Amino acid sequence: MPGERPYTDSVVVTQTVRAVVPFVVTYGLFTMLHGTKSVGGGFQGGVVVASGVVTLAFAFGVTQTLAALAPGVLRAVAAGGLLLFAAVAAASLALGGAFLDAGTYARLPVTGAAVYAVELVEIGIGLTVASVISLAFFTLARAEP
Amino acid sequence: MTPDPSLLVALLLLLVLGAAVAVATARDVLVATVLFGAYSLGLAITWVVLRAPDVGLTEAAVGAGVTTSLFLVAVAKTAPPTGKVAFSLRWSPRALLVGAAVVVVLGASLPALPTVGDPTAPAFADGAAAGFYLADTARFGIDNVVTAVLVVYRGFDTFGEIAVVFAAGVAVLLVLDGEVA
Numbered sequence: 001m002p003g004e005r006p007y008t009d010s011v012v013v014t015q016t017v018r019a020v021v022p023f024v025v026t027y028g029l030f031t032m033l034h035g036t037k038s039v040g041g042g043f044q045g046g047v048v049v050a051s052g053v054v055t056l057a058f059a060f061g062v063t064q065t066l067a068a069l070a071p072g073v074l075r076a077v078a079a080g081g082l083l084l085f086a087a088v089a090a091a092s093l094a095l096g097g098a099f100l101d102a103g104t105y106a107r108l109p110v111t112g113a114a115v116y117a118v119e120l121v122e123i124g125i126g127l128t129v130a131s132v133i134s135l136a137f138f139t140l141a142r143a144e145p
Numbered sequence: 146m147t148p149d150p151s152l153l154v155a156l157l158l159l160l161v162l163g164a165a166v167a168v169a170t171a172r173d174v175l176v177a178t179v180l181f182g183a184y185s186l187g188l189a190i191t192w193v194v195l196r197a198p199d200v201g202l203t204e205a206a207v208g209a210g211v212t213t214s215l216f217l218v219a220v221a222k223t224a225p226p227t228g229k230v231a232f233s234l235r236w237s238p239r240a241l242l243v244g245a246a247v248v249v250v251l252g253a254s255l256p257a258l259p260t261v262g263d264p265t266a267p268a269f270a271d272g273a274a275a276g277f278y279l280a281d282t283a284r285f286g287i288d289n290v291v292t293a294v295l296v297v298y299r300g301f302d303t304f305g306e307i308a309v310v311f312a313a314g315v316a317v318l319l320v321l322d323g324e325v326a
């Protein structure tokens with residue numbers, strides 16, 4: 001752990017993670033978007049995506065994984081998810097409904113408009129959850145003991 | 146007719162209970178953290194068997210996955226390995242007292258709960274919210290009532306929850322010098 005052993009790559013671990021993580025992240029997105037059809041939702045999907053990021057950090061090292069993410073990206077995504085939820089909630093006001101009223105979208109002449117609105121909300125939730133968990137993990141991992 | 150899952154549930158609860166006792170007796174925090182992951186996984190499977198897959202998915206991802214990794218990082222930062230004794234039954238009397246009190250209070254409230262799937266439970270009574278949710282969700286074209294309840298009927302709650310998650314992220318960055326990402 002800190003200071004005792006330098007970080008070393010294990011080929012078995014890095015290659016396995018390289019193969020598995022794309023599927024984990026895809027499953028996370030599927031879980032977010034599939035919440036309206038079956039089991040899932042933004043919270044669960046976001047956590048699954050975050051677990052993919054955390055797995056990468058365990059395999060390739062925290063510093064190396066962070067270096068692959070542009071600075072500020074996680075913070076921007078965390079705020080962006082919340083704003084996306086707020087935008088969907090406020091847009092129903094603009095359409096003549098109440099704040100956060102999915103019924104407004106159900107009355108639109110577009111098939112499944114309410115489902116799309118709910119899925120946008122789920123994506124917003126997922127973005128915020130995934131980035132906040134990743135941020136918490138990276139911040140803890142990089143903190144001075 | 147689906148097979149009776151009660152034997153499976155009993156075995157899973159035994160696993161969960163065993164993992165919980167093992168966590169409580171573990172002297173090494175690292176051992177306790179890994180056992181805690183096993184505890185969460187057992188709970189997650191129990192939820193799925195009891196037909197609450199949404200809760201099961203959350204328990205598996207949050208309890209077994211993310212919490213374990215956050216604990217691992219925290220353990221690596223703080224607690225040195227404690228030596229040779231992996232498990233010990235020496236509990237402090239105060240911890241035992243608090244634990245026993247919680248068990249007694251929760252256990253006393255158990256008989257008041259309806260059995261799993263009881264159709265006469267208050268939640269399914271005429272005029273209760275559950276019936277309305279089940280009937281009204283179809284209007285939105287959403288098949289999963291859990292999602293509909295979370296986003297459509299209780300959207301304000303969920304909006305508040307996600308604001309809390311965001312605030313937690315801000316707090317972590319504020320407390321732990323946020324020059325990370």
